[in-house]
Amino acid sequence: MKKTTLVLFSLAVPFASVRATPQDEQFQQIAQDYIEGYLAANPEDATELGDHRFDAKLTDYSAEARAGELARAKETRQKLEALTGLSQLTGANKVDLRLRIGSTTRSFVSKS
Numbered sequence: 001m002k003k004t005t006l007v008l009f010s011l012a013v014p015f016a017s018v019r020a021t022p023q024d025e026q027f028q029q030i031a032q033d034y035i036e037g038y039l040a041a042n043p044e045d046a047t048e049l050g051d052h053r054f055d056a057k058l059t060d061y062s063a064e065a066r067a068g069e070l071a072r073a074k075e076t077r078q079k080l081e082a083l084t085g086l087s088q089l090t091g092a093n094k095v096d097l098r099l100r101i102g103s104t105t106r107s108f109v110s111k112s
Helices: 004-016 022-041 044-046 063-082 092-109
Strands: none
Touching: 004 063, 022 044, 022 063, 063 092
């Protein structure tokens, strides 16, 4: 009986650390907001990805719209950099954080 309990406990320990942390939830909210804004500002990309909420719209390439997208990317980058306890992010979110920071940095370069 003790061996069975020990084996079950040792199998459960790795799964306990897979649960989302508060840092995961903060990151996921920032990422979700960024993606939603990106899709709304780039409706053709949304449609290509299978999101048809913006099918009746076209991307606005005006200087004002581009400046707004650049500002949104900078704001997202600041929010990501302000996150604390990044070591508490679970595996997939650690990778996503690096990708998201990279994508917002590319936005600065391509929109400036």
